[in-house]
Amino acid sequence: MFYERLHVTFVGVLATLVDSVVVAEFAGYWLHRLLHSDKIPALSRGHLIHHFLVYGPRQPMRAHEYRDATDHRFSVGNVGLEWLVPSGVILLFCWGVMALLHVPHAYEVLALCTLLGWPILMFSYLHDRMHVENFWMAKVPGLRTWFLKARRLHDIHHKSLDSDGFMDANFGIGFYFFDRFFGTMAKRHRRFNWCGYKAAIERYGLDEAELLSLQSCSKSLFQKTDRP
Numbered sequence: 001m002f003y004e005r006l007h008v009t010f011v012g013v014l015a016t017l018v019d020s021v022v023v024a025e026f027a028g029y030w031l032h033r034l035l036h037s038d039k040i041p042a043l044s045r046g047h048l049i050h051h052f053l054v055y056g057p058r059q060p061m062r063a064h065e066y067r068d069a070t071d072h073r074f075s076v077g078n079v080g081l082e083w084l085v086p087s088g089v090i091l092l093f094c095w096g097v098m099a100l101l102h103v104p105h106a107y108e109v110l111a112l113c114t115l116l117g118w119p120i121l122m123f124s125y126l127h128d129r130m131h132v133e134n135f136w137m138a139k140v141p142g143l144r145t146w147f148l149k150a151r152r153l154h155d156i157h158h159k160s161l162d163s164d165g166f167m168d169a170n171f172g173i174g175f176y177f178f179d180r181f182f183g184t185m186a187k188r189h190r191r192f193n194w195c196g197y198k199a200a201i202e203r204y205g206l207d208e209a210e211l212l213s214l215q216s217c218s219k220s221l222f223q224k225t226d227r228p
């Protein structure tokens with residue numbers, strides 16, 4: 001049998017997949033929270049370009065095409081350094097833990113592939129499609145209900161600012177069980193906090209003038225500009 005040759009069992013494979021997805025969701029949730037916490041301002045700034053300049057409060061949540069926030073800075077595809085660097089660290093950490101625990105090689109490879117693939121699928125592919133009209137999942141019965149529900153929660157994430165200008169709800173993308181668990185779930189839209197918005201814009205030196213420069217491809221958004 002295929003399983004025996006690889007020294008794995010069906011249950012083992014299933015457990016590895018489930019565990020890896022849970023770890024990936026957990027890491028994604030906390031990384032997203034970190035990006036909104038201002039603990040590492042350079043990382044936060046990268047993510048907030050997506051929130052305040054590209055899909056800001058005066059812009060529609062969805063358009064014909066995805067407008068990415070990495071035009072004038074380093075990225076892989078449209079994933080910026082603010083996601084890549086911490087994800088690399090997390091992946092290395094998981095690898096180290098598995099090596100220490102002497103996890104069989106086949107499971108280790110499967111876990112690492114899942115830990116890499118799941119976040120790409122959820123936090124990159126699915127997330128970006130939430131900002132695009134007519135995504136195929138919105139038309140497939142079965143997937144449709146789940147996708148539209150998750151998308152609505154992500155819309156709420158974009159609109160939920162506290163008075164210090166920090167986004168405080170719905171950090172999951174496809175799944176929100178860690179939001180439920182850690183008490184950051186918001187199922188309803190609330191009034192947009194313009195005072196919070198102003199605080200955030202000032203903190204990161206982001207404003208819509210920079211959006212114009214993003215569109216004209218003329219200036220690096222990753223550099224803070226001092227304006228009077």
Ligand SMILES: [Zn+2]
Nearest residue numbers: 032047051167
């Ligand atoms: Zn966010």
Ligand SMILES: [Zn+2]
Nearest residue numbers: 055131154158
């Ligand atoms: Zn978004």
Ligand SMILES: [Zn+2]
Nearest residue numbers: 071214215217
């Ligand atoms: Zn450009």
